[in-house]
Amino acid sequence: QDPAGRRTAVPGVATGLAVTGAGGDVLYVEASLADPETGGTALNLTGQLGDVMKESAQIALSFLRSHGAELELPVGDLKDRGVHLHVPAGAVPKDGPSAGITMTTALASLLSGRQVRADVAMTGEVSLTGRVLPIGGVKQKLLAAHRAGITTVLIPQRNEPDLDDVPAEVLDRLTVHPVSDVRQVLELALEPAGAAAHTVAAA
Amino acid sequence: QDPAGRRTAVPGVATGLAVTGAGGDVLYVEASLADPETGGTALNLTGQLGDVMKESAQIALSFLRSHGAELELPVGDLKDRGVHLHVPAGAVPKDGPSAGITMTTALASLLSGRQVRADVAMTGEVSLTGRVLPIGGVKQKLLAAHRAGITTVLIPQRNEPDLDDVPAEVLDRLTVHPVSDVRQVLELALEPAGAAAHTVAAA
Amino acid sequence: QDPAGRRTAVPGVATGLAVTGAGGDVLYVEASLADPETGGTALNLTGQLGDVMKESAQIALSFLRSHGAELELPVGDLKDRGVHLHVPAGAVPKDGPSAGITMTTALASLLSGRQVRADVAMTGEVSLTGRVLPIGGVKQKLLAAHRAGITTVLIPQRNEPDLDDVPAEVLDRLTVHPVSDVRQVLELALEPAGAAAHTVAAA
Amino acid sequence: QDPAGRRTAVPGVATGLAVTGAGGDVLYVEASLADPETGGTALNLTGQLGDVMKESAQIALSFLRSHGAELELPVGDLKDRGVHLHVPAGAVPKDGPSAGITMTTALASLLSGRQVRADVAMTGEVSLTGRVLPIGGVKQKLLAAHRAGITTVLIPQRNEPDLDDVPAEVLDRLTVHPVSDVRQVLELALEPAGAAAHTVAAA
Amino acid sequence: QDPAGRRTAVPGVATGLAVTGAGGDVLYVEASLADPETGGTALNLTGQLGDVMKESAQIALSFLRSHGAELELPVGDLKDRGVHLHVPAGAVPKDGPSAGITMTTALASLLSGRQVRADVAMTGEVSLTGRVLPIGGVKQKLLAAHRAGITTVLIPQRNEPDLDDVPAEVLDRLTVHPVSDVRQVLELALEPAGAAAHTVAAA
Amino acid sequence: QDPAGRRTAVPGVATGLAVTGAGGDVLYVEASLADPETGGTALNLTGQLGDVMKESAQIALSFLRSHGAELELPVGDLKDRGVHLHVPAGAVPKDGPSAGITMTTALASLLSGRQVRADVAMTGEVSLTGRVLPIGGVKQKLLAAHRAGITTVLIPQRNEPDLDDVPAEVLDRLTVHPVSDVRQVLELALEPAGAAAHTVAAA
Numbered sequence A, B, C, D, E, F: 001q002d003p004a005g006r007r008t009a010v011p012g013v014a015t016g017l018a019v020t021g022a023g024g025d026v027l028y029v030e031a032s033l034a035d036p037e038t039g040g041t042a043l044n045l046t047g048q049l050g051d052v053m054k055e056s057a058q059i060a061l062s063f064l065r066s067h068g069a070e071l072e073l074p075v076g077d078l079k080d081r082g083v084h085l086h087v088p089a090g091a092v093p094k095d096g097p098s099a100g101i102t103m104t105t106a107l108a109s110l111l112s113g114r115q116v117r118a119d120v121a122m123t124g125e126v127s128l129t130g131r132v133l134p135i136g137g138v139k140q141k142l143l144a145a146h147r148a149g150i151t152t153v154l155i156p157q158r159n160e161p162d163l164d165d166v167p168a169e170v171l172d173r174l175t176v177h178p179v180s181d182v183r184q185v186l187e188l189a190l191e192p193a194g195a196a197a198h199t200v201a202a203a
């Protein structure tokens, strides 16, 4: 895999964590907005996403359509510009709700023009009101984050007890933030406006 | 689960009751309206809802499209703003008509800006004219409501006989309102306009 | 079941008759029109309707779109206001063409603001020109109508021979109108404009 | 069945012929145009039509959209008014291309306001240029037409050899017109403009 | 079958060649454009066409949408007038890419008002840039063309080696043009503008 | 197969590389834009493309909709003109993400009017931000490129180690460019604006 720093060097890309057949893995959620003069509209979802994961994308988008203005995001862009969310690798089927906060973060990053911090990965289901709901595979996901050179991980507050299963030597190298609301996620994960990207060495 | 008080602390969230493989459970119906400047339109339904439950959402929406003005709800918002109804948890398939009044209440709460009372849960099919039709699993649902710290439960009038099966020690702790029309549900479940939320201690 | 008088106490609800696994039963067709300011459009069909029953709804609507003006119905409402037809109970699959005249009547009732007579139930396929075509289960349907306190039943003219199979004691309590055109149905089933509803005692 | 005279007493209904499990039968194709003020648009096809028969309806409509003006039909009505083609009985599945000329005739009758002659039945596939292509079941269809009191039958020219199989006593009572172009069908089947309907005695 | 001269006597019909279970056969591709005042739009494909053949129609249309103006065709008609491509017989399933040049020719004939030469049949896949790609069944197709009274056949240049398999007595009666670009096809197959149709005797 | 020089002699065609049952093969991605006066809109994908390959096309298009203006491409054309991507041969099913950069190149070629270099073939998945992601079958694809007379091949940087498996005599005849961003692909593959096409001898 490419280092996360290279992948997240532009606004619109957030680092998530997945459970795969072979343990955990880092995944990237990429968002794009069509140039209004190209006539692109609607929501486009690619990456062989399953039903549940497609619904997560719709929830992320509706959250921003209803709460984005409060967050001072230029939500008018969502009207004139087609939104595309893609999760590479293109041929690998993916499903589940745990990329919800990653999708919300990728979109908020794109709208705000603020990059996602390269040292941050995240996992958590998001609800329509912005609640962060618990997910599975905390141990495998933290191991994968660590292997990928990530130093900060956001997990749902209700998953805090699962940290007991993570080896101490891994936990010691990670800053883990339990979060209960996606607004906390955005505060922790987005670079300040206009900031240069923090790159992180690849594993 | 989060306490209902935390989930219903914003307008647009109503507490329902479901029968699951393992007895009964509390579920939350979340509604959102897109900011008109985001161009969101149409009805979006997520939460792995089955056919019957999707139809319940359409019935709830049509009831408000045809009767909302009588109820002094700002129904013009339904024109300009995309409606999204979500029922967490995102990966759990759900079906059946018994969330009909809960969906209607979540939408009416959102439109009115009045929170749903945190101590109230409800179950009942809704018809297009607002009739509340009977459902199954009254006993399991009331046990679940009680476990979750709920103190007031709305059930269909035609389900009143099923209260005989509910243990007396549970019924004694619950105020049960049999209802025959969704307008009664809204009167009982919505906080007065401008009122502060009543929170309830979590079980 | 609720008494028909309560269900048909508002314009837009007509009482039909169905054959079920356990004999016959009364069913209600409910129609609604979205408030124009809500932006609702199109035809929405719910109640787990099968293909044939959905087509009946389309035929009922096309009949009114092409012949409603002759019947002095305000058909312009069909342009600006989304039409919803629902047949409770929401979770019970239903199919077949025999609710055609009931659907036409529910819609005509809604458009005209004239309630459907609470003592009338009906069964019959409708064609695009308004012909009433024969259906099955006349005996079970009349028994069910009688059990439900209905006193007047409309059946297709071509089903008149099936009345021979209905027990005399039931037929004696029912006024049965054989009809060949849906215009006859509307004349017999709709209350005069502005009339108070006739209620009927429930069985 | 109703006599054809009663079914075709209004413009927009044409009498076709079908092969069924039990020999041949008469069928009616009904066409309607939505009142423009009702906002109805598009092509609606009902009667449990199979793929091939739905395509026949599209061909009939495209023929009139491209050649109707030559035939002095008010084809502008096809723009502003939703077209519905229905083939009762609603619950009986139907398929095959042989109702093509019947569908074209029903639509041309409706547009022109000229009734279809009550003594005429027809069978034939239609092509996009108006060619009448051969079909099957000529013998069963002519027997059914005769039983139904029809006296004039239109068949594809290329089916003329099949007349050898029809019993002489039936053929003697029928006027059979072999046709190769749907324009011939319209000339033979439509009443003159403003003419009163010719009714035919039912079998 | 009708003679090709009769089928192609109007612009918009081109003669193709198909391989069937019983050897080869002639098929006709018919194109129509809706009269703009009828409101017909979009692309309609009928004749029980399989996926690949439907894609051929889309390629033919896109070729003309992007290159038709160079060919001096009135491509603005494609905007205001619904396009319908039909391949009789309506009940026979058809598939494969080899009607691509026939579909392009039928459409170009219709747009230009120039008939397709009645003595010409053709077979070949078309690409989006107008390349003619090789197909199968050259021998059976040429035998079928000969049986149907066709005297000129257009085949893909890359199929020239397949001519070795065609009996000499058939090849001697046919003029075979190997083509590599659909522009060559149009030059060879379309009558000059305003020319009378050349009819050919039927086999 | 035709020589690549002939296929890529017009803007909008790029040479890709595929793994087939019988080793590797060259494939061509063809792009077209509808003449705005023809009313063509939307994205049309043909060539029996599987789900993953269709998503690649959507990613290619979204990349250009969001980043095309930076690349000085006239992206406004994407608004007014329907885009069609076709991958011959029309009847051969194709799937997988490895044509992503080829699709992006074909579209960029068409928009810019710059031909793709006839001596260049390419393979690589593209992400929404323009990253080039690794693919399979490097050895078979390079052998196929060499057989087809291609002299320059673009592969994903992360596939560089796979070059070890390619026979030295083939590698010696090819210029292989490992690339990590689709912008590099466009720089290497597109002819300068206004340049004459470089043709290459066919194998």
Ligand SMILES: [Ca+2]
Pocket (backbone or CB within 6 Å): A050, A051, A052
């Ligand atoms: Ca699923």
Ligand SMILES: [Ca+2]
Pocket (backbone or CB within 6 Å): A171, A172, A173, A174, A175, A176
């Ligand atoms: Ca730590």
Ligand SMILES: [Ca+2]
Pocket (backbone or CB within 6 Å): B050, B051, B052
């Ligand atoms: Ca279901």
Ligand SMILES: [Ca+2]
Pocket (backbone or CB within 6 Å): B171, B172, B173, B174, B175, B176
């Ligand atoms: Ca109590």
Ligand SMILES: [Ca+2]
Pocket (backbone or CB within 6 Å): C050, C051, C052
């Ligand atoms: Ca069915």
Ligand SMILES: [Ca+2]
Pocket (backbone or CB within 6 Å): C171, C172, C173, C174, C175, C176
């Ligand atoms: Ca009586």
Ligand SMILES: [Ca+2]
Pocket (backbone or CB within 6 Å): D050, D051, D052
């Ligand atoms: Ca079929």
Ligand SMILES: [Ca+2]
Pocket (backbone or CB within 6 Å): D171, D172, D173, D174, D175, D176
């Ligand atoms: Ca005769």
Ligand SMILES: [Ca+2]
Pocket (backbone or CB within 6 Å): E050, E051, E052
């Ligand atoms: Ca296929």
Ligand SMILES: [Ca+2]
Pocket (backbone or CB within 6 Å): E171, E172, E173, E174, E175, E176
């Ligand atoms: Ca020759």
Ligand SMILES: [Ca+2]
Pocket (backbone or CB within 6 Å): F050, F051, F052
């Ligand atoms: Ca797939």
Ligand SMILES: [Ca+2]
Pocket (backbone or CB within 6 Å): F171, F172, F173, F174, F175, F176
């Ligand atoms: Ca080299």
